[in-house]
Amino acid sequence: MSIEVRNLVKKFGSFKALDGVDLKVNDGELLALLGPSGSGKTTLLRIIAGLDWPDSGEVSFNGEDALAQGARERHVGFVFQHYALFRHMTVFENVAFGLRVQPRAIRKDEVTIRARVKELLDLVQLDWLADRYPSQLSGGQRQRIALARALAIEPRILLLDEPFGALDAKVRKELRKWLRSLHHEINVTSIFVTHDQEEALEVANRVVVMDKGKIEQIGSPDDVYESPATAFVHSFIGESIELPVLIADGVVRLGDRPLRLAADGLAPGASRLFVRRHDMLVGPPGSGAFEGAVQHVRNFGPVQRAEVALSGGQTIEIDAPRGRELRAGDTISLEPRRYRIFADA
Amino acid sequence: MSAIAARRRTLPGFGLTMGLTLSWLSIIILIPLAGLFLKSLELSPEQFWNILSSRRTLNALRVSFGLAFAAACVNLVMGSIIVWALVRYRFPGRRLFDAIVDVPFALPTAVAGVALTALFAEKGWLGAPLAAAGIKVAFTPVGIFVAMIFIGIPFVVRTVQPVLQDLDPEIEEAAGSLGASRWQTIIRVILPSLGPALLTGLALAFARAVGEYGSVIFIAGNLPNVSEIAPLLIVIRLSEFRYADATAIAVVMLVVSFVIIFAVNRLQRWAQSRIPVR
Numbered sequence: 001m002s003i004e005v006r007n008l009v010k011k012f013g014s015f016k017a018l019d020g021v022d023l024k025v026n027d028g029e030l031l032a033l034l035g036p037s038g039s040g041k042t043t044l045l046r047i048i049a050g051l052d053w054p055d056s057g058e059v060s061f062n063g064e065d066a067l068a069q070g071a072r073e074r075h076v077g078f079v080f081q082h083y084a085l086f087r088h089m090t091v092f093e094n095v096a097f098g099l100r101v102q103p104r105a106i107r108k109d110e111v112t113i114r115a116r117v118k119e120l121l122d123l124v125q126l127d128w129l130a131d132r133y134p135s136q137l138s139g140g141q142r143q144r145i146a147l148a149r150a151l152a153i154e155p156r157i158l159l160l161d162e163p164f165g166a167l168d169a170k171v172r173k174e175l176r177k178w179l180r181s182l183h184h185e186i187n188v189t190s191i192f193v194t195h196d197q198e199e200a201l202e203v204a205n206r207v208v209v210m211d212k213g214k215i216e217q218i219g220s221p222d223d224v225y226e227s228p229a230t231a232f233v234h235s236f237i238g239e240s241i242e243l244p245v246l247i248a249d250g251v252v253r254l255g256d257r258p259l260r261l262a263a264d265g266l267a268p269g270a271s272r273l274f275v276r277r278h279d280m281l282v283g284p285p286g287s288g289a290f291e292g293a294v295q296h297v298r299n300f301g302p303v304q305r306a307e308v309a310l311s312g313g314q315t316i317e318i319d320a321p322r323g324r325e326l327r328a329g330d331t332i333s334l335e336p337r338r339y340r341i342f343a344d345a
Numbered sequence: 346m347s348a349i350a351a352r353r354r355t356l357p358g359f360g361l362t363m364g365l366t367l368s369w370l371s372i373i374i375l376i377p378l379a380g381l382f383l384k385s386l387e388l389s390p391e392q393f394w395n396i397l398s399s400r401r402t403l404n405a406l407r408v409s410f411g412l413a414f415a416a417a418c419v420n421l422v423m424g425s426i427i428v429w430a431l432v433r434y435r436f437p438g439r440r441l442f443d444a445i446v447d448v449p450f451a452l453p454t455a456v457a458g459v460a461l462t463a464l465f466a467e468k469g470w471l472g473a474p475l476a477a478a479g480i481k482v483a484f485t486p487v488g489i490f491v492a493m494i495f496i497g498i499p500f501v502v503r504t505v506q507p508v509l510q511d512l513d514p515e516i517e518e519a520a521g522s523l524g525a526s527r528w529q530t531i532i533r534v535i536l537p538s539l540g541p542a543l544l545t546g547l548a549l550a551f552a553r554a555v556g557e558y559g560s561v562i563f564i565a566g567n568l569p570n571v572s573e574i575a576p577l578l579i580v581i582r583l584s585e586f587r588y589a590d591a592t593a594i595a596v597v598m599l600v601v602s603f604v605i606i607f608a609v610n611r612l613q614r615w616a617q618s619r620i621p622v623r
Contacts, residue, residue, distance in 0.1 A: 078522040084515040098523035
């Protein structure tokens with residue numbers, strides 16, 4: 001099932017949760033909506049699910065208007081951040097719920113329902129918990145049950161709202177891998193919302209980066225990391241060094257110092273320079289674009305993280321490979337291997 | 346080791362609070378009730394049986410318990426609807442309505458009785474149209490029923506309200522996205538989650554209605570065998586200096602009430618056990 005969203009606008013009072021969003025999701029894709037809280041990602045997901053309604057815009061599934069249908073008719077599986085399991089029902093009954101509430105005409109008989117629930121519990125590898133109540137499960141188990149429950153109705157689309165947000169780091173990592181392989185197995189068009197970039201980059205086929213109700217970039221995990229389209233994406237994804245610069249007469253200036261960086265094709269005016277921490281190469285004084293003095297050094301496994309005071313007064317953090325050890329007090333030169341400059345909005 | 350562990354509890358103050366609890370409950374509840382039982386022992390078993398099996402006593406008990414149960418059931422249904430509206434929707438005057446629910450708690454029962462009587466009397470604002478339709482409320486069992494509904498409603502609302510507030514609206518959305526209709530969501534998801542609280546509300550409203558005296562006697566008409574409640578019969582026997590008779594009726598009310606409340610309590614515990622707390 002493909003999904004198409006056109007010019008979606010949603011306001012809560014004076015707050016614009018979605019400000020003209022266009023998005024196309026291909027059949028069988030696993031898409032991540034990534035952004036800080038308040039960026040509108042959950043609102044977008046809830047509108048696709050039919051749990052919220054836009055002020056204007058269109059949502060269609062396979063070309064047919066989805067906004068004409070309620071959540072009940074859309075056949076969309078929704079997984080909530082806090083599981084939203086029915087706590088008065090056993091795990092088995094939770095998963096069976098979607099099958100039991102079907103209209104009588106198409107409702108399956110008890111034997112078929114039992115077989116189907118068993119199959120789903122096997123799929124999420126929790127068949128041994130069938131008779132427990134949700135309160136007796138761990139967070140990770142609850143979320144897998146919530147997923148099995150959503151899959152019971154054979155949804156056309158699977159939507160997950162911060163599915164691992166309430167879990168601890170180790171369980172998150174396990175479930176990420178598990179979700180990816182599960183998606184590979186069932187291959188249903190899926191969208192998940194996250195504010196965790198690592199999660200988005202590791203799990204999704206494509207990542208949609210959102211900020212302030214707008215889509216900043218849509219691309220593969222490599223695209224959004226390697227070639228960020230906007231200053232926001234660059235600072236939000238990955239560790240970046242960010243410096244205010246001025247472009248004038250084809251020269252990039254940091255404060256009053258001209259930098260030996262190409263300014264081709266850049267609009268003159270106040271801008272920001274972005275460099276990944278590990279893309280700053282350390283050299284002897286006078287050899288690079290920046291000069292600075294090492295303040296602190298700390299070792300993290302294969303890298304040494306150094307705090308460097310630039311001659312212009314700014315302090316930045318760089319990640320340099322081990323081997324050539326840096327020491328506090330060293331005067332060094334820094335040369336960005338790769339960098340991006342975005343004009344200030 | 347174990348001796349030390351036994352002497353030192355993690356929560357301090359067990360001895361003090363437990364002692365106070367027991368003495369206080371004894372002074373306030375147990376000793377007066379024991380006195381009641383002792384007084385009723387002055388009667389021989391035949392006398393006791395004769396008082397209870399008299400037509401007037403049986404009718405009074407039937408009126409009290411029957412109407413109290415009916416009123417509690419009405420309060421359960423209407424109270425749930427009121428709670429739903431107060432918790433789930435935002436509308437102008439919501440806080441005011443929320444406060445109004447507590448009025449039957451605070452109002453002196455006699456005032457409530459007089460007000461209800463005036464309202465439902467044959468020439469009252471509501472009584473007149475009802476009388477025209479052939480329904481007499483004041484000075485009939487229906488009047489008792491109305492008064493019992495009035496004093497019981499806050500008990501249902503106030504017990505269910507916090508539980509519904511804690512109920513995550515996401516579970517309703519989950520039910521909806523799984524294909525459940527509004528009605529299926531209410532029957533299969535919301536009501537079972539509220540079950541224990543609804544039972545508690547029912548029990549409290551019932552207990553209050555059984556014991557209600559002040560508001561009922563004004564509107565009841567107090568016709569023996571028809572609209573005479575058991576608490577009134579007790580007062581009448583006391584005014585006739587037939588203390589043993591009064592205590593016999595009181596003992597029966599006490600035992601029946603206790604059995605019912607205890608049963609509801611067990612039922613509520615059972616319902617609660619099916620929803621383990623997280």
